[in-house]
Amino acid sequence: MSTTHDPLALESQVCFALAVASRGVISAYRSVLEPIHLTHPQYLVMLALWQHETLPVRRIAELLRLEAATVSPLIKRLEALDYVEKRRSSDDERVVEVSLTDTGAKLRATAEAIPGQMMTKLDMGETELRELHSTMTKIIAAADASHAAD
Template identity: 55%
Template sequence: MTTRRTAEPSLESGDLLALERQVCFALSVAARNVVAVYRPVLEPLGLTHPQYLVMLALWQHGPSSVKELSQLLQLDPGTLSPLLKRLEAAGLLRRERDPRDQRNLAVALTDAGRALRDRAERIPAGIVERLGMPVEELAALQSALTRVIAASQQALAGPADDAPAGLPAREA
């Protein structure tokens, strides 16, 4: 009889490449799963998760240029433009030349887009309920993730030829 052995290195085993030790893996799986939890909640509003994020930004900040929205959402304009086009086709926002600078495109909510906010106000509580986690734990996670975002942005802004932490620098 052969015993099937599973490859589950313990976190104490020192295997730095163990999948379950990787922050990138945990973030990736968590992001996919949380977005999947949002899907059925957003569906009745006619929104996808990325569209919901655009709407959140506009509800909070009001009319914005595409550039401002791009910075708020940390999305490049090429990714943001199709989202805006679909939201405009759904009648939730309008895109027009920015009166302050005709070179820029301004985005503003329509009456229907503003009205959708009332229905969307139930979403956060519904997500907390679906996740079954204490609000305090989710708030602590959001705070930790905000620090991870800042740290990763700082790391990306650093010199390109720096060696990753813990690895020797390349010799010339």
């Protein structure tokens, strides 16, 4: 048996750990989001709207780092739930703005329990999550810089 470290060992790869962790965390959200009839991607749209109240579709896509074509079906499903409404901007007819409905705005009170529920599910405290978030933010920035350099 070799004691040499294999630089290509699957369990040593950051990309593998991030992919598995991402799938696991998103899966853990499922049971927390089901009672409010949201999928994880829909929850992300709602988070953006709870923070900003009204946003153009294009801005939601930018915030979530998704294509507008990916965000549009999410918004359609949120409309069907009466959580959001779309309308053309009065300033620019080409811009579609998304706003919370009263139902969507009231849902925020229920959703405020989600971060605590997720800390319990992930068995992590607030300090650990802040450190993890900081590390992930650094990784995202480094990946962005790497793409910009390409």
